[in-house]
Amino acid sequence: MKSLIIHCGFDKCGSTAIQSTLSRRRGYLLDRGVLYPMTGYDDRTQHQKFLTNAVLGYNPSPQPSDTPWAPFLDPPLHDFDTLAALLRKEVELTRPHTVVLSSEAISAPFYEHDEISRLVGIFDGPLLTSPETTAILVYRPAIDYVQSRWSHKIRNSPNFCLSPSEWLSALKINNQLDFSERLKALARIFDKVICIPYRASGLIEQFWAQVDLPTEALDQPLDQKANVTPSKRYHDAVFRVKKLGIKQKLVRSALLRLYMGLDWARTPFGEQLSSEAVEYMQGIDADFAMTIRELRNCENGSF
Secondary structure, rough: OEEEEEEOOOOOHHHHHHHHHHHHHHHHHHHEEEOOOOOOOOOOOOEOHHHHHHHHOOOOOOOOOOOOOOOOOOOOOOOOOHHHHHHHHHHHOOOOOOEEOOOOHHOOOOOOHHHHHHHHHHHOOOOOOOOOEEEEEEEEHHHHHHHHHHHHHHHOOOOOOOHHHHHHHHHHHHOOOOHHHHHHHHHHHHEEEEEEEEEOOOOOHHHHHHOOOHHHHHHOOOOOOOOOOOOHHHHHHHHHHHHHHOHHHHHHHHHHHHHHHOOOOOOOHHHHHHHHHHHHHHHHHHHHHHHHHHHOOOOOOOO
């Protein structure tokens, strides 16, 4: 084994599409010496969820209603040392030159240096040659990232009632937008960090190229759908329906349409925030771009 590649996130940056492609093409990859392991793999999420949950060792968001800013993770179901031993055995049996792991949760702040180092360290040992390690990080502008997470919450979390500005404040207070610090943390652990900008199309081909396989090998290259934010009117209608406490989905949907007046026009997310909030997120993007430039100029050539 010569290379370990870990797709670390960020969340809401095409992770599902990347993981689905890796899962669907697992046999093709293995025939060419690239292993997307079954150890710690969750069929529902199509990535090594059980492995990355186990290395964390606890549930960082036991009460999602109290910590709406935290990416939801299930409690660990398996012992990390057991999964690590099984993964080493899977590598010994398949003899790949490259192992690819994926979990967007790794980019979250509660994965600290020790946990990530422990995950990478699975492949250090007398039977496995320590591989070159690469982290792949997909990123998007901060305002798009905040928008995507808020839209997902407002649609899928029954008790979520934060406005866009309240949501941004929650993310700031709980260090969910420290993208530059997360990038620096990964650069201190991995031999190389590759940053890929999230785009509406071509993301899968870009990622595939990092695994050093021809993009024409993809059976059906995937285009990601453009993110759509509900309008302010939709947002207000959702709040009104939620406050009624109605459990039946069909009744909630009917009331939502009634409150909306069947007007599904959409308002740009930025228009629901103050100019100071938009400037703050533009500053995040500028800091992240500067961090990329700084790390590219480091002696170790992180990028």
